[in-house]
Amino acid sequence: MTRKQRRLILIGSGLAVLAVAAVLVLSALRDSIVFFNSPTDIVEKQVKPGARIRLGGLVKPGSVERGANLAVRFEVTDGNKEIPVTYTGILPDLFREGQGVVTEGALDSAGLFRADSVLAKHDERYMPKEVADALKKQGHWVDDYDKKSSTTAQGKTR
Amino acid sequence: MIAELGHYALVLALGLALVQAVIPIWGARVRDPSLMAVAMPTAVAQFVFVAIAFGALTACYVSSDFSVLNVAENSHSAMPTLYKYTSVWGNHEGSMLLWVLILTFYGALVAILGRNLPASLKATVLSVQAWIATAFFLFILLTSNPFLRLADAPMEGRDLNPILQDIGLAVHPPMLYLGYVGCSITFSFAAAALIEGRIDPAWARWVRPWTLGAWMFLTGGIAMGSYWAYYELGWGGWWFWDPVENASFMPWLASTALLHSALVMEKRDALKVWTILLAVVAFSLSLIGTFLVRSGVLTSVHTFANDPMRGVFILAILVLFIGGGLGLFAWRGAMLKQGGLFAPISREGALVLNNLFLTTGCATVFVGTLYPLLLEAATGGKISVGAPFFNNTFGPLMAPVLIAMPFGPLLAWKRGDLLGVAQRLVAAFAVSAIAVAATFAFEGAKPVLAPFAVGVAVFVMAGAVTDLVERTGLFRVPFDTALRRAAGLPRSNWGTAFAHFGIGVTLLGIVGETGWSAEKIVTLKPGEVVSIRQYDLAFEGLVPREGPNYRELTARFTVRRGNDVLAVLEPSKRSFPVREMTTTEAALLTRGFSQLYLSLGDQNADGSIAIRLYHKPLVLLIWLGALVMVMGGALSLSDRRLRVGAPKPARSAAVLQPAE
Numbered sequence: 001m002t003r004k005q006r007r008l009i010l011i012g013s014g015l016a017v018l019a020v021a022a023v024l025v026l027s028a029l030r031d032s033i034v035f036f037n038s039p040t041d042i043v044e045k046q047v048k049p050g051a052r053i054r055l056g057g058l059v060k061p062g063s064v065e066r067g068a069n070l071a072v073r074f075e076v077t078d079g080n081k082e083i084p085v086t087y088t089g090i091l092p093d094l095f096r097e098g099q100g101v102v103t104e105g106a107l108d109s110a111g112l113f114r115a116d117s118v119l120a121k122h123d124e125r126y127m128p129k130e131v132a133d134a135l136k137k138q139g140h141w142v143d144d145y146d147k148k149s150s151t152t153a154q155g156k157t158r
Numbered sequence: 159m160i161a162e163l164g165h166y167a168l169v170l171a172l173g174l175a176l177v178q179a180v181i182p183i184w185g186a187r188v189r190d191p192s193l194m195a196v197a198m199p200t201a202v203a204q205f206v207f208v209a210i211a212f213g214a215l216t217a218c219y220v221s222s223d224f225s226v227l228n229v230a231e232n233s234h235s236a237m238p239t240l241y242k243y244t245s246v247w248g249n250h251e252g253s254m255l256l257w258v259l260i261l262t263f264y265g266a267l268v269a270i271l272g273r274n275l276p277a278s279l280k281a282t283v284l285s286v287q288a289w290i291a292t293a294f295f296l297f298i299l300l301t302s303n304p305f306l307r308l309a310d311a312p313m314e315g316r317d318l319n320p321i322l323q324d325i326g327l328a329v330h331p332p333m334l335y336l337g338y339v340g341c342s343i344t345f346s347f348a349a350a351a352l353i354e355g356r357i358d359p360a361w362a363r364w365v366r367p368w369t370l371g372a373w374m375f376l377t378g379g380i381a382m383g384s385y386w387a388y389y390e391l392g393w394g395g396w397w398f399w400d401p402v403e404n405a406s407f408m409p410w411l412a413s414t415a416l417l418h419s420a421l422v423m424e425k426r427d428a429l430k431v432w433t434i435l436l437a438v439v440a441f442s443l444s445l446i447g448t449f450l451v452r453s454g455v456l457t458s459v460h461t462f463a464n465d466p467m468r469g470v471f472i473l474a475i476l477v478l479f480i481g482g483g484l485g486l487f488a489w490r491g492a493m494l495k496q497g498g499l500f501a502p503i504s505r506e507g508a509l510v511l512n513n514l515f516l517t518t519g520c521a522t523v524f525v526g527t528l529y530p531l532l533l534e535a536a537t538g539g540k541i542s543v544g545a546p547f548f549n550n551t552f553g554p555l556m557a558p559v560l561i562a563m564p565f566g567p568l569l570a571w572k573r574g575d576l577l578g579v580a581q582r583l584v585a586a587f588a589v590s591a592i593a594v595a596a597t598f599a600f601e602g603a604k605p606v607l608a609p610f611a612v613g614v615a616v617f618v619m620a621g622a623v624t625d626l627v628e629r630t631g632l633f634r635v636p637f638d639t640a641l642r643r644a645a646g647l648p649r650s651n652w653g654t655a656f657a658h659f660g661i662g663v664t665l666l667g668i669v670g671e672t673g674w675s676a677e678k679i680v681t682l683k684p685g686e687v688v689s690i691r692q693y694d695l696a697f698e699g700l701v702p703r704e705g706p707n708y709r710e711l712t713a714r715f716t717v718r719r720g721n722d723v724l725a726v727l728e729p730s731k732r733s734f735p736v737r738e739m740t741t742t743e744a745a746l747l748t749r750g751f752s753q754l755y756l757s758l759g760d761q762n763a764d765g766s767i768a769i770r771l772y773h774k775p776l777v778l779l780i781w782l783g784a785l786v787m788v789m790g791g792a793l794s795l796s797d798r799r800l801r802v803g804a805p806k807p808a809r810s811a812a813v814l815q816p817a818e
Contacts, residue, residue, distance in 0.1 A: 003499060006500075006501070006502065010502075010510065013511075013514065014514055017514050017515060017518050017555075018518060020554075020555075021518045021519075021522055021555060024522065024550060024551040024554060025522050025525055025526075027550070028526075028547045028550040028551045029543070031546070031550075032547040032550065033541045033542070033543060033547070034542050035539065035540065035541050036540035036541065054542060066760075066762075069681070070680075070681060070759070089679055090679060090759030090760070090768050090770050091759070091760065093392070093731075093740045093741060093742055094739070
């Protein structure tokens with residue numbers, strides 16, 4: 001085998017692996033991406049029931065109702081629109097009324113958001129960044145959130 | 159006064175770094191030994207001054223000097239003493255100081271240990287190292303000064319983030335940084351080789367221990383971080399494919415690839431250009447990793463840690479070093495001569511395959527981690543790329559690597575015999591087939607792929623053992639001859655076997671945990687019993703407690719199996735008044751390699767409490783495997799070949815290397 005042939009084999013197998021990886025990445029990107037929406041986005045874009053999305057905003061004060069068997073119901077608001085959310089399970093330590101939350105799940109036909117996970121992934125300001133951006137967009141951003149210094153936890157706060 | 163001393167020491171270190179960035183490399187160009195020799199004292203003095211600065215900040219933390227802004231924001235006088243030390247790097251500014259401390263420590267090590275390096279190479283390496291140091295000193299002094307004073311000092315500090323108040327903070331960040339920054343040395347060596355336009359196996363012999371060291375610390379640091387997240391966050395998860403985790407995983411993948419390609423370069427004088435490129439890429443990923451974590455680039459494209467100045471600076475450093483490194487590579491890379499022919503089926507071929515899949519796997523993680531960022535910058539759309547993406551891309555790409563892994567070390571250099579190797583692996587095939595059958599028999603085919611994944615894990619482990627058996631001739635020669643051969647085997651052979659075995663162990667743990675975990679989320683009243691697998695947990699009641707800077711509500715559970723009491727578990731919820739934060743402290747019961755995991759949810763008005771209970775089979779193997787890998791790295795690092803100086807080129811040409 002000449003040097004040239006060997007190099008061709010090397011380059012060929014390299015390209016083959018890259019092609020496989022590209023196919024994997026593209027198909028996975030199509031299937032496993034989840035879009036983030038604020039309550040206003042959901043109303044305006046008319047998100048289809050059943051589509052898997054993330055919903056983020058503030059937990060509306062006074063809206064949290066706990067039912068039997070760890071069922072919980074609350075409303076997520078961006079100051080403009082509200083979306084009712086149901087979830088069954090243990091809420092993260094950082095979940096509280098009036099503070100930011102990101103939930104993942106799908107809308108049902110009645111407009112209720114059935115979340116299968118509630119993330120409290122944020123720094124000590126209790127403000128997920130997507131939620132902060134959404135609030136700023138809606139003009140409900142209170143400057144006080146920025147006052148406290150943000151030394152984002154280096155670990156994983158999820 | 160102490161804070162000002164620290165600030166001053168840092169400025170002096172910057173001055174020294176500037177000198178070291180210019181003089182030695184200039185000396186290397188004009189071949190002036192006295193100019194080149196400047197690097198040695200400046201590198202050592204730089205480390206001393208950064209150590210003084212770090213010591214000063216530590217002193218401020220330990221004495222709870224709240225007139226220093228950084229201390230006031232991240233400490234509290236009631237905190238246990240250990241956390242007063244660790245909170246030094248539990249914040250942005252302090253952790254950057256730790257970064258440069260390690261950077262200058264490594265620089266000093268190269269200066270002191272590099273006596274037998276060619277003078278011009280050493281001078282150039284230390285100058286490149288000083289460029290990196292200069293950038294980081296400027297970054298700290300201009301945007302992230304930890305020594306800023308407050309005009310009127312508060313009486314009490316704001317406390318450290320409660321999640322970080324754990325022994326994990328003492329181990330995980332320093333280890334990870336030792337790994338990240340270790341990549342800077344290989345980067346400096348690569349840049350120096352490109353600048354000098356010369357590279358030989360002696361270079362690879364120097365670079366390999368550094369890569370190995372960095373890789374060991376990265377492995378340990380990532381594993382430690384994973385275990386920390388597992389027990390601290392109360393979710394029972396050990397890997398989320400979170401950007402922060404990927405940030406440390408990408409340099410690990412790149413340095414694993416580098417470790418293997420440097421081997422080819424050292425032994426066979428091939429893959430030079432590729433090895434240099436990998437060294438540049440590994441450090442680039444470390445830089446990206448550091449900044450993704452430290453600056454919140456990923457959590458926010460628009461604001462970098464509240465201070466836009468920091469973001470601009472960060473980008474500038476990234477562009478300068480990654481762009482500079484790759485640019486230098488593009489300009490000078492072609493000058494490096496190729497050497498060492500090999501057939502596709504050979505040890506080199508196997509290592510190339512390893513590199514191909516590892517770097518491609520790394521690229522998919524890179525795409526998944528940065529795609530949301532790019533999309534948001536381009537269209538403003540916000541997406542999240544979750545675990546399924548990584549499982550479906552990275553997973554399939556790693557499967558061939560794992561299956562090929564036992565073959566690699568058994569193949570001969572230059573031209574290998576695949577059939578012969580397959581024959582030698584028959585025993586390993588058999589063991590793994592038995593493992594697959596046994597798993598099917600005992601656990602059934604649910605989940606479908608799990609028994610086969612067990613088979614792959616066992617094959618990897620058995621392959622590592624086969625490698626050692628083949629090399630020592632165990633079962634073929636008398637036992638004491640085999641023993642003597644085992645003792646005489648180069649340590650790097652042992653290292654390879656251990657590291658590969660560790661991969662198998664970790665894989666087995668991953669399969670056990672993801673395939674056969676049991677989970678229960680229930681609400682319990684005192685006196686009630688919950689069962690999972692063969693364990694019964696009786697909830698005895700809630701006990702409030704006081705900690706030094708928190709209040710704690712502990713739940714007592716008695717764990718029984720049949721009629722035997724195994725243990726009392728006490729998971730708790732801690733609330734930290736200063737930050738108004740609550741943390742969940744999970745309770746773990748280890749049985750063999752499996753664990754029971756119990757954490758608390760919300761307490762209800764009627765005295766009942768929500769609990770999350772898992773039985774996680776083989777979960778401990780995930781981290782034990784990493785430990786075995788680190789041991790393998792340590793064995794390899796202790797190899798005689800890496801400790802004795804690189805032979806002079808003239809001599810190495812004359813002495814024939816024994817074929818292994």
